[in-house]
Amino acid sequence: MSEFRHLDELLQKFVEDGLPGCACIVAKKGEILYENYFGWADRENRKPLTRDNVFRQASLTKIAMYTTAMMLYEQGRFLMTDPIYKYFPEWRHSKKLVCHPGGGTEVVPVEHPITVKNIMNMTCGLPYHMIMGDQPVSHPTSEAMFRAMEPLMNKEHYTLREQIEAMSQVPLAFEPGTRWLYGFASELTAGLLEAICGKPAELVIKEMLFEPLGMENSANFTFGDIPQRLVKNYYLHPGKKLGDEDALYICPPELEARMVGPLGTVPGFSRVITNCWDYTKLMQMLANGGIYAGKRIMGRKTIDLMRYNTLSQELIREDFSNPYLAGYGYGYGVRTLMDKYVGHHNGSLGQFGWTGGSGTWAESDPSEGLSVVYMHNLQPNLEQYHHLRMRATVYGCME
Secondary structure, eight states, X not given: OOOHHHHHXXXXXXXXXXXXXXXXXXXXXXXXXXXXXXXXXXXXXTEEOOTTOBEEOGGGHHHHHHHHHHHHHTTXXXXXXXXXXXXXXXXXXXXXXXXXXXXXXXXXXXSSOOBHHHHHTTOSSOOOSSEETTEESOSHHHHHHHHHHHHXXXXXXXXXXXXXXXXXXXXXXXXXXXXXXXXXXXXXXXXXXXXXXXXXXXXXXXXXXXXXXXXXXXXXXXXXXXXXXBOOOEEOSTTOOTTOOOOTTOOOHHHHTTTTSSTTOSBBOOOOEXXXXXXXXXXXXXXXTTEEXXXXXXXXXXXXXXXXXXXXXXXXXXXXXXXXXXXXXXXXXXXXXXXXXXHTOOSOTTOEEEEOTXXXXXXXXXXXXXXXXXEOOEESOOHHHHHHHHHHHHHHTOO
């Protein structure tokens, strides 16, 4: 059996090998089993990483956002079978791209409209405008999304609703529900929160999830002293140097005062900023049947639905398959462990979670009441190297 000192040694080695800094918390049934911080929040200015530092979550935001959506689901606010045009009328007549075997493409009407289920499990056929799967823009749908987004990106400010309206004219990469494709489904889900609740998605998540859980360091934009506590987002990309600053998540001063205003005053949909301490509260709630600190936040059976695999074996093999995702299926906004052997995973079947593009990772195990939250901010995030080693060591520490 491994011991938590082995996790200390591993994370320290990450830093010695060049990772600027990293943090990890392991909790079980409300008790913190492990918590430690290594390296620097700001390496150039010799500021050590501590519990108070916050990280950009990028796509790890999805756990918080889809959890909020599932809370609305269990309140009867929507059905998975609802067509999304019920909430976004301009999506009533969606079209799809058909690629012919002999070459050439054709745009035709979809056979079935996009449903809420399709945006909850990423089968709606829309990538992000920057990438198609793991590849740079090269697919007609992704290129069309880039063209649709370009006028918005040239504006000083645009809303999530404007973005959703612009994307409604983009031909889908496939018939809804027939393939899995990571991307714009998340923006549509954020839009669903707004349409149902009549306020910015960021406020819905804050009021329904962050505030009840006491996640005081968590938000979609910087606030208070968060800019001073935000770790540097380090880069390894050609043409960038470690420590280059970025403007992501920084709310323009003229908009900050309007964050509590009516729907339509928030630019786009920004990803969450938080720390290991706060995110552990969320992951512990999910690991312990919807209860945190004696307070019920959501239903246990709703969490079971959220982590239930929605993809066929064919889709897992063709669309949801790479060494990092090995052994997992996909539920509603989260991956879920289905095969320990294929995934080389020494945890439990049914564990679920997700990852962020700057190196954050979180997973909950309801069978053990266990959660693991790990964070660093580095691009490229080198997730396969760091996360899989850390994951194996953490679960080796469990009795």
